Amino acid sequence: MEKTLKRFEKAMEQRLLPVKANAVAWLWKRLSGLTTSQLWWMARPLARVVQLLNPRERRVTRKNLGQAFPELNKETRARLATDSLTHSTATMLELGRVWLGDEDAVRESILEVHGRNLLDEARAEGRGVIVLAPHFGNWEVLNFWLSSHFPFTAMYEPPKFTRLDPIIRHGRERMGASLVPTNSRGVAALLKALKRAEAIGILPDQEPGRGSGVFAEFYRRPAYTATLLPKLVARTDARVITGVAQRLESGHGFAIHFLAADEGVYDENETISARGVNASVEDAIALAPAQYQWEYKRWRKSPEEMAKQPDWREKRFYPREVSWLSLKGWRRQLKQRRRNTSED
Secondary structure (H helix, E strand, O other), rough: OHHHHHHHHHHHHHHHHHHHHHHHHHHHHHHOOOOHHHHHHHHHHHHHHHHHHHHHHHHHHHHHHHHHHOOOOOOHHHHHHEEOOOOOOOHHHHHHHHHHHHHOOOOOOEEEOHHHHHHHHHHHHHOOOOEEOEEEOOOOHHHHHHHOOOOOOEEEEOOHHHHHHHHHHHHHHHOEEEEOOHHHHHHHHHHHHHHHHEEEEOEEEEOOOOOOEEEEOOOOOEEEEEOHHHHHHHOOOOOEEEEEEEEEEEHOOOEEEEOOOOOOHHOHHHHHHHHHHHHHHHHHHHHHHHHHOOOOOOOOOHHHHHHHHOOOOOOOOOOOHHHHOOHHHHHHHHHHHHHHHHHO
16 A cells, blocks of 8 residues: 555656646746846745745754854854745746846846956966856856856756756856766766866765765865865866855845865865865855855765765766666666576
8 A cells, every 4th residue: 555655646746747847937937037136035035935835944954054153053043044045045036037037137137256367367377177166146147157258068967857957958058058967978078178278167065976975074074075076186287266156235136256276175185185175165155154055965974874885985986877876777777687697
């Protein structure tokens, strides 16, 4: 009975996916013509509704803030959590504007750019640039600006809602960005772009797959951190820069900030380099802690839990196929192995 119920729930979820995707696409289209200030004022009340309907986001955000800023009192962290979830809601509302809205309007909403000289100097020296783009402010605005000014390449994994794939892909590519898959072919494309002295983007705060990371301190606690960056740095002469698009007061626009990465990112030791990546993210968060996406479980895995898996240190760049990242992919591999055994 339980298996039947689970199959029914899964079937219903699959049927609802197109409906949800169409609803999101419709919403993005309707919001694409609004200003950043209008979207911000919509985000404030909507964020409260989201917190009521999805208490998990509020719970995880508060827990993460407690781990990152234990020196703050409970009331201060609670306000910071509310502000953070409001900014996250604003980002979701702004996606339609960035991807589907008028290009000139998006460009005009970027009111300040700080640290551009870091990119210009690297390119003048014939060096590629690796931009660490944490989930801060509106990272799609950062992609818009980067791909408007430099040859820019970034990894891309299609969304669960396949109906949204053309919208997202168009939005990220419309200013000239080149999207590559999240596998070994994508890594090879990133290396080629760096050797051409171009810019590439990396999300430094997503938890990597098993064998693709090491534990490094993030706000004084070990966090499983990707080792793709040290691999790219070791094989190129690239400069590493942290980039964010900070939302200005009352949603009046954005300020792009480019910061020199922590020197540790250039270390040959992957753990030291990963710690440098996390330190660089911390420096960006310090600009406005409320604009970081704290609802992501950054400390989900612990060294103790991973130590129970004997092969977790096995080195991988990326899985050969994206499907390996999913439970379905692993099941397929197990079935293939059993089939091969029976044939033998």
